Amino acid sequence: MLKVTGLEKHYEGKPLLCGVSFTLAADETACLLARSGGGKSTILRIIAGLEQAESGQVIWDGQDLTDIPPHRRGFGFMFQDYALFPHLNVFENVAFGLRVQKLPPEELRERVSEVLEMVGMESFYERSVIDLSGGEKQRIAFARAIAPSPKLLMLDEPMGALDRTLRDQLLKDLQRLLDVTDVPVIYVTHDQEEAFAVADRIMILHDGHVVQSGKPQEVYSHPINIWTASFLGLNNQMDGKVSSLDPLIVDTPIGPLHIRNHAGGLLAGERVDLLVTDISVNQAGSEAPNSFSAEVTAQRFLGRDYQTSLLVANTWNAVITLDRFLPVGEQILITIPPVSIYTYTRGETHENCQE
Amino acid sequence: MASTLPFILPTVVVAAAFNALLGTSGWINLLLMRIFSLSQPPIQVFGTLGVIVLAHVFYNTSIFIRVVGTAWERLDPKIEDAARILSSSPWRTFLRVTLPLLLPSIVSAMLLVFLFDFTSFGVILLLGGVQFATMEVEIYIQTTQFLNLKLAGFLALVQLLFSIMITYLGKWLDEASFAPIMPVMSEKGLREPATFRKKAFVVTMGLLLVVIMVVPLAALILRATMVQTVGGSAGAFRFSSINFQRIFANERDALFFVPPFIALRNSALYAFAAMLIALSIGIFIVVGSGRSTRIRSIMDTMVMLPLGTSAVTLGLGYLIAFSGSRAMVVFYPFLIPVAHSLIALPFVVRIIQPAINAIPSNQHEAAVVLGVSQKKLWWMLDLPIIRKPLITAAIYSFAISLGEFGATTFLSRPEIPTLPVAIFRYFGLPGRENYGKALAMSVILLAACAAGFLIIENLQETQGLD
Numbered sequence: 081m082l083k084v085t086g087l088e089k090h091y092e093g094k095p096l097l098c099g100v101s102f103t104l105a106a107d108e109t110a111c112l113l114a115r116s117g118g119g120k121s122t123i124l125r126i127i128a129g130l131e132q133a134e135s136g137q138v139i140w141d142g143q144d145l146t147d148i149p150p151h152r153r154g155f156g157f158m159f160q161d162y163a164l165f166p167h168l169n170v171f172e173n174v175a176f177g178l179r180v181q182k183l184p185p186e187e188l189r190e191r192v193s194e195v196l197e198m199v200g201m202e203s204f205y206e207r208s209v210i211d212l213s214g215g216e217k218q219r220i221a222f223a224r225a226i227a228p229s230p231k232l233l234m235l236d237e238p239m240g241a242l243d244r245t246l247r248d249q250l251l252k253d254l255q256r257l258l259d260v261t262d263v264p265v266i267y268v269t270h271d272q273e274e275a276f277a278v279a280d281r282i283m284i285l286h287d288g289h290v291v292q293s294g295k296p297q298e299v300y301s302h303p304i305n306i307w308t309a310s311f312l313g314l315n316n317q318m319d320g321k322v323s324s325l326d327p328l329i330v331d332t333p334i335g336p337l338h339i340r341n342h343a344g345g346l347l348a349g350e351r352v353d354l355l356v357t358d359i360s361v362n363q364a365g366s367e368a369p370n371s372f373s374a375e376v377t378a379q380r381f382l383g384r385d386y387q388t389s390l391l392v393a394n395t396w397n398a399v400i401t402l403d404r405f406l407p408v409g410e411q412i413l414i415t416i417p418p419v420s421i422y423t424y425t426r427g428e429t430h431e432n433c434q435e
Numbered sequence: 436m437a438s439t440l441p442f443i444l445p446t447v448v449v450a451a452a453f454n455a456l457l458g459t460s461g462w463i464n465l466l467l468m469r470i471f472s473l474s475q476p477p478i479q480v481f482g483t484l485g486v487i488v489l490a491h492v493f494y495n496t497s498i499f500i501r502v503v504g505t506a507w508e509r510l511d512p513k514i515e516d517a518a519r520i521l522s523s524s525p526w527r528t529f530l531r532v533t534l535p536l537l538l539p540s541i542v543s544a545m546l547l548v549f550l551f552d553f554t555s556f557g558v559i560l561l562l563g564g565v566q567f568a569t570m571e572v573e574i575y576i577q578t579t580q581f582l583n584l585k586l587a588g589f590l591a592l593v594q595l596l597f598s599i600m601i602t603y604l605g606k607w608l609d610e611a612s613f614a615p616i617m618p619v620m621s622e623k624g625l626r627e628p629a630t631f632r633k634k635a636f637v638v639t640m641g642l643l644l645v646v647i648m649v650v651p652l653a654a655l656i657l658r659a660t661m662v663q664t665v666g667g668s669a670g671a672f673r674f675s676s677i678n679f680q681r682i683f684a685n686e687r688d689a690l691f692f693v694p695p696f697i698a699l700r701n702s703a704l705y706a707f708a709a710m711l712i713a714l715s716i717g718i719f720i721v722v723g724s725g726r727s728t729r730i731r732s733i734m735d736t737m738v739m740l741p742l743g744t745s746a747v748t749l750g751l752g753y754l755i756a757f758s759g760s761r762a763m764v765v766f767y768p769f770l771i772p773v774a775h776s777l778i779a780l781p782f783v784v785r786i787i788q789p790a791i792n793a794i795p796s797n798q799h800e801a802a803v804v805l806g807v808s809q810k811k812l813w814w815m816l817d818l819p820i821i822r823k824p825l826i827t828a829a830i831y832s833f834a835i836s837l838g839e840f841g842a843t844t845f846l847s848r849p850e851i852p853t854l855p856v857a858i859f860r861y862f863g864l865p866g867r868e869n870y871g872k873a874l875a876m877s878v879i880l881l882a883a884c885a886a887g888f889l890i891i892e893n894l895q896e897t898q899g900l901d
């Protein structure tokens with residue numbers, strides 16, 4: 081359906097997008113995840129036709145859209161701060177795109193009620209959009225975007241302007257809405273939780289490229305590089321040096337680690353970054369490989385679980401989630417499962433944009 | 436934006452500029468005489484509706500650009516983007532979204548323009564349009580020529596009533612506009628013209644602006660700094676400072692035995708005094724009304740009244756209040772600066788108030804907790820924060836006083852003229868020398884205002900937080 085190839089764009093003299101490419105299938109909800117200022121909104125604006133890329137193409141059903149102005153593309157867009165028309169009431173805001181289509185009044189009224197009902201705002205017809213709360217504005221903005229039945233729906237940080245509790249509620253609603261509207265969706269956010277909640281597929285944007293694309297579970301459990309791991313909040317990392325290839329053993333500050341999880345391509349003696357995705361706390365007396373002594377350095381109550389900081393083998397700081405309380409200073413034994421260690425060769429950062 | 440310069444230009448300068456361009460000794464006539472070897476100036480625009488309208492367009496365009504342009508700049512471009520994505524063509528987007536959103540500012544600019552032209556005085560008087568007299572000019576004529584203070588007073592009352600009505604209408608419109616809900620974005624709404632058509636449009640409008648704004652002022656400056664070489668009216672021109680030298684020459688035969696530079700000195704002194712008075716009262720009002728919304732709304736109306744009232748009405752009021760009394764003798768030196776400061780006051784308050792209100796109250800609380808006494812707050816916190824707006828307000832009030840003509844015509848004595856009054860008189864006198872002096876003085880006034888304007892623009896650019 082949608083195919084984006086090699087988008088490039090500079091912003092204030094600096095490269096912002098350096099060859100962004102991806103495709104989007106019908107019915108797919110893809111989430112573009114990046115840090116603030118990473119250019120994700122710009123990608124949406126280019127797809128919508130609001131901005132022109134310096135090079136690259138946006139292709140819809142085989143047709144190059146470069147010369148099609150935004151109002152002829154038939155896409156839907158929900159802006160971060162909603163951009164509702166302040167001079168129009170709720171009904172007219174939602175009807176705006178339908179009026180352009182010259183829908184007969186009956187049909188128009190019907191369609192507006194339909195989408196307003198969908199977002200649970202059917203009693204707001206005559207209300208001025210100025211008086212709406214943030215959550216209400218968001219619903220109206222969504223209704224306005226989907227009312228003309230767009231071929232593609234783009235959401236630019238739709239939760240950005242809302243507070244946390246409201247966000248959780250609206251995220252559920254939005255998930256439901258995206259399920260019932262069977263249009264392809266590109267959802268842009270910097271919040272990984274949000275991305276995991278709504279997306280069928282996650283695309284991580286870094287240094288002007290899509291560095292990783294895949295199902296949320298895949299991306300989370302197999303970050304493609306150490307930057308992505310950190311970005312996803314996976315911070316149990318350390319560096320090491322390959323001491324043996326078969327079996328794979330890496331020397332680390334806490335001692336040699338056995339790893340049973342590698343795709344190959346490593347050299348003996350090579351320096352690598354390690355990501356540890358799981359750490360288990362042992363029952364006393366366990367003699368499994370990769371077992372270490374650790375000291376509890378901090379405990380944070382999360383509501384049900386505890387986020388526990390550990391100092392492993394007196395050198396490595398790691399954080400794990402436990403279901404029980406351990407006093408600070410407690411000595412415990414931990415095991416790092418050999419399947420839960422990922423190796424990343426050094427300097428495997430993506431090539432930068434050409435200036 | 437340079438288009439705001441005319442806004443603070445004194446009426447006499449504008450009139451002088453149009454005189455230098457279109458007057459009997461103005462450029463266009465001189466050029467036509469030369470090309471067609473005429474002995475008489477072919478164009479007689481003085482006292483015609485055309486030149487009066489043209490001079491007002493000069494003022495009004497800047498008001499319009501200022502008011503509507505500011506609103507447009509603040510319009511979030513995403514609102515237009517949203518319309519475009521909802522399949523609305525650029526033209527339709529303009530009609531259905533942009534225009535409705537700008538409507539309040541357009542109406543408010545129209546009201547402002549109406550008010551300014553309604554109370555227009557100096558331009559009409561100086562461009563010889565007595566038969567097109569506005570109420571202001573009529574008040575002036577009734578007062579100074581027929582000494583009919585009763586009729587003048589009645590006209591002033593009617594005028595006042597009208598002005599207040601329009602001012603209130605404007606205020607009501609302001610509140611009814613979408614301004615508060617529109618996201619305030621300074622200059623984010625500005626976009627580069629992208630396509631050739633857009634660029635062509637921008638260039639055309641720019642040229643049009645240059646014609647309306649720059650040409651008259653350039654004509655004034657060149658007419659004042661160039662003299663005809665000997666050899667008749669159709670002769671060539673050369674640069675000369677003779678007109679400026681004449682201002683400072685102490686000619687005993689000068690008008691009322693007052694050399695022009697005395698008028699310059701008088702104006703500077705008055706302007707300085709008016710500035711001090713306006714600033715003191717302005718600060719007092721802004722700080723005094725504080726954050727209480729009710730007091731502020733009452734104060735607002737009171738302070739803004741002089742803006743609605745015309746300078747002529749103000750001058751007449753002062754004249755009636757003080758004339759013939761002993762007080763006149765004592766107060767006379769203060770009358771003009773006080774009247775000027777009253778005219779400048781609305782501007783001063785409007786400039787300082789937002790700056791003071793923008794100081795978050797927790798900033799005061801933070802300072803108090805850190806051990807600053809309430810008394811010191813003003814000196815340690817508020818004053819440094821509003822330093823730049825204060826300078827802006829000072830320049831504004833100085834420039835307003837320097838160029839004030841309406842009220843001054845009622846209050847100035849023949850032997851103590853101000854610069855605009857002297858310019859008016861010299862334009863009324865026959866002779867090339869007097870014409871030259873009037874032009875030179877206008878250029879000085881223009882230069883002073885332009886300098887002030889440049890400083891203000893510079894201050895606003897370097898303004899950190901806002």
